[in-house]
Amino acid sequence: YSLFLSSCSTSFVCLLQGWVRSARAQKVNVFLHVNDGSSLQSLQVVAGAELNDPLLTFGSAVEVSGILQESPHEKQPLELQADSIRVIGECDPVDFPFKVKKRHGLEYIRQFPHLRCRTNAFSSLLRIRSEATSAIHSYFKDNGFVQIHTPIITSNDCEGAGELFQVEPAGADEHFFSVPAFLTVSGQLHLEATAGAFSKVYTFGPTFRAENSQSRRHLAEFYMVEAEISFTQSMEDLTKVMEDMFRSATEHVLARCVEDVDLFHRHVTPGHRVSLQVFLSFVLLSSLRITYTEAVDILTRSSEQFAFPSDWGCDLKTEHEKYLVKHCGNVPVFVTDYPYDLKPFYARDNQDGPRHTAAAVDLLVPGVGELCGGSLREERLSVLRARLEQLGLEDAYSWYLDLRRFGSAPHGGFGLGFERYLQCLLGVDNIKDVIPFPRFSRSCLL
Ligand code: 4AD
Secondary structure (H helix, E strand, C coil), X not given: CHHHHHHXXXXXXXXXXXXXXXXXXXXXEEEEEEEXXXXXXXXXXXXXXXXXXXXXXXXXXXXXXXEEEECCCCCCCEXXXXXXXXXXXXXXXXXXXXXXXCCXXXXXXXXXXXXXXXXXXXXHHHHHHHHHHHHHHHHHHHCCCEECCCCCEECCXXXXXXXXXXXXXXXXXXXXXXXXXXXXXXXXHHHHHHCCCCCEEEEEEEEECCCCCCCCCCCCEEEEEEEEEECCCCCHHHHHHHHHHHHHHHHHHHHHCHHHHXXXXXXXXXXXXXXXXXXXXXHHHCCEEEEHHHHHHHHHXXXXXXXXXXXXXXXXXXXXXXXXXXXXXXXXXXXXXXEHHHCCCCECECCCCCCCEEEEEEEEECCCEEEEEEEEECCCHHHHHHHHHHCCCCCCCHHHHHHHHCCCCCEEEEEEEHHHHHHHHHCCCCHHHCCCCCCECCECCC
């Protein structure tokens, strides 16, 4: 009703259905704030004392009919003068885990995954998440990408990292699909198949990784935005899409969810607004770019004691990524050209040496670490075949080799973790607070 309220100037009959956010009874009048989830703002309901009901408590579901009219109070343009109030669903204020007018922390409300959308903070988060989803789809649509529904069940392990959930009917003693099948860890390979006929494709859907991690940036089920672009000339073709998408989605959300974002930036993660503005201005002007080799040099020269080795050839761990972002001034940084042996078979061989690298890229951002990961893909049939043979994968990926046999074009793509994007936008520390129902190792509530 927020849009409707701002455009309405005359009074008319209205039916309001929602949940009580506050109830105050005075001698002559009862005042309620009722919220239906469409906006952070609740609508004020004014009723004669005769309509008061002890069941009108914080959290109860109500239906109010009356006249919507201009409000004498400055803070709200309109209020509902009630003719009738019906309590549709009671809410025991003692047992209800959230208390009226109390600002509960994200950690507290996380204990109630089935109820937390009733708090202001989490309902704001869900509206922002919904708007960010639309913004990402709009970005791709406006830029000529075709959306592909890549499968959730697949027989391949795209990342080759062995973090697969296997899919079989309960109690089955043979494979349902005749072959082992898994929940997807990335839609990339299927996107690559379609990138053989469409020059720009994307997918945006659930992704699954059996990572045994309780970290603040890993989930077992998360949403990934993936894009694949054909006829690429260089890595810049990828980093530009990452930057443009980030900027376009963020500007869209900041413009459309002013109050919801404000709630986070003011009360939940104070100070984050400034960091985000710095971040955006960097993305606008072009983010920093360093090679993996330069990153390793920075780490080796630092006086920091890292728990994991940071020699050339070692994977960059969270602690390294955090240090690099800090070292670069807490701004987004692209790290490119990783050691060839660290990257999956599909990453394009830079054919350099003796420090042999592949054309892969990660976008590291303050507070979150890796936000996007991508690469140019090996489009040369002979090079790809040799690598698959070396890994003993040429039979499993003969279909993938076909993509290079028939009209292969240079191409590349990337994946962005949607929850990490929301963390970055709002400054939320724990990834479990930006997804409606988090799944992670040893926890699958509801
Ligand atoms: O870097 P990743 O593993 O890249 C791929 O899967 C590529 N196949 C994507 C592509 O090129 N099409 O994952 C991409 C992003 C990461 O940068 C991170 O933001 C997010 O997905 N991500 C996770 N987010 C939450 N929980 C997890 N367990 C995640 N693992 C990766």
